[in-house]
Amino acid sequence: MAQSFGVVEDKLRETEFFLDQLGISSRFSFDARCHFSAFVSAARSVTLALQKAMGGISGFESWYQGAQDKLKTDPLAPFFAEIRNDSVHKGLNPLNQVTLDHLPEDLFHQMYQHKRSHVLVLPDVRAKNLTVLADAVQTSTLYFISLVNVIFECYDQFRCVVDPQWYFTRDNFSAMGKSFEDAVAELGFPPVWASCAPAGDDDRWRVLRSLQPSCQINDLFQKYLGREIAGPDDVNSRQPETDPGLENCV
Numbered sequence: 001m002a003q004s005f006g007v008v009e010d011k012l013r014e015t016e017f018f019l020d021q022l023g024i025s026s027r028f029s030f031d032a033r034c035h036f037s038a039f040v041s042a043a044r045s046v047t048l049a050l051q052k053a054m055g056g057i058s059g060f061e062s063w064y065q066g067a068q069d070k071l072k073t074d075p076l077a078p079f080f081a082e083i084r085n086d087s088v089h090k091g092l093n094p095l096n097q098v099t100l101d102h103l104p105e106d107l108f109h110q111m112y113q114h115k116r117s118h119v120l121v122l123p124d125v126r127a128k129n130l131t132v133l134a135d136a137v138q139t140s141t142l143y144f145i146s147l148v149n150v151i152f153e154c155y156d157q158f159r160c161v162v163d164p165q166w167y168f169t170r171d172n173f174s175a176m177g178k179s180f181e182d183a184v185a186e187l188g189f190p191p192v193w194a195s196c197a198p199a200g201d202d203d204r205w206r207v208l209r210s211l212q213p214s215c216q217i218n219d220l221f222q223k224y225l226g227r228e229i230a231g232p233d234d235v236n237s238r239q240p241e242t243d244p245g246l247e248n249c250v
Contacts, residue, residue, distance in 0.1 A: 004053040005162040009217045011049045012151055015042040016220065019144055023137045027096060027118055036095040036118070039140060040084045046147050050154060057161055067150050075125045076143045094120055095136055102133040148224045155215065155229055164212035165231045170205050183208055206233055 018039035025032035054060040071077045086092040098106045099121050106119060118136035159166040166172065173183055180201075181194045187208070194204075215221075215229040222228050 006216070008046065008049045008053050008151060011042060011046045012148065012217060012220060015039060015046055015144060015147065018042055019137070019140055022118065022140065025118075032118060033093050033095055036136065036140070037087050037093055040080060040087060043080060043144065043147060044084045047150065050151065054154070054158070054161075057158060060158065063154070063157055067153065071146065071150065074143075074146050075123075076139065077146065079122060080143050097121065098133070099131065101131065105133050145224045148220055151217070152221050152225055152227060152229075155217075155221075159229060163215055163229065163231075165209045165214055165233070168205065168209045168212055169232050170201065180204060180208075187211065209233060 018035050022032060022035040022039055025035055051064065054064070083094060086094075096118055098119060102121060120134050120136045120139055121131050122134045122139065124130040124132045155162055160169065160172045161167070168183055170180070173179065181191045183205075184194045185191050209232065214231050218228040
């Protein structure tokens with residue numbers, strides 16, 4: 001089981017924290033610039049932590065290549081990568097840095113529409129060499145959602161590796177050539193304790209899983225994607241025999 005996947009979960013929550021702080025900060029405050037810079041750095045660290053946590057896991061490299069290809073089709077991904085590089089290597093921060101081309105539009109929003117939201121000048125995906133004025137919080141949220149989706153798909157695909165409850169399933173241990181006694185030992189209990197477990201095979205595994213936490217970031221998946229990772233004992237979970245995630249339960 002990928003014991004370090006908690007680092008990925010923490011990084012995702014860290015990224016959301018700075019996004020939330022950006023949303024409640026005043027436009028021309030120093031805090032806002034700090035929160036945006038921290039958000040960009042934390043967002044970048046999510047995928048770095050993911051690669052580190054899943055290093056050596058069978059099938060991950062090919063899966064992650066596909067995930068990267070999807071991110072490349074997101075027009076915001078290269079933009080935020082550039083922001084992060086400029087921030088780290090040049091000390092630049094584009095938050096609320098309005099160019100002359102967009103100054104009239106920005107002033108109109110502030111004076112007549114009473115908009116005081118943070119803004120970013122983004123490349124116009126419809127016209128080369130042109131830019132658009134965008135709401136920084138909305139744009140950052142869209143980028144964050146794309147990261148949440150990557151983590152969800154990884155979690156879904158490799159649930160038996162990263163989710164403690166899915167890890168401690170009969171099918172997963174059978175695929176690894178291990179027994180219930182091995183699972184008991186992995187939890188740090190004397191193997192003899194296995195004889196104290198319920199007689200039914202399904203019941204004894206269920207008791208073992210009850211000692212494990214469920215997916216720790218289901219609230220983020222639900223909030224930003226409207227989806228969640230169902231546990232193996234969930235009434236609404238899919239049957240193990242047809243669950244595509246079980247192909248990686250080895």
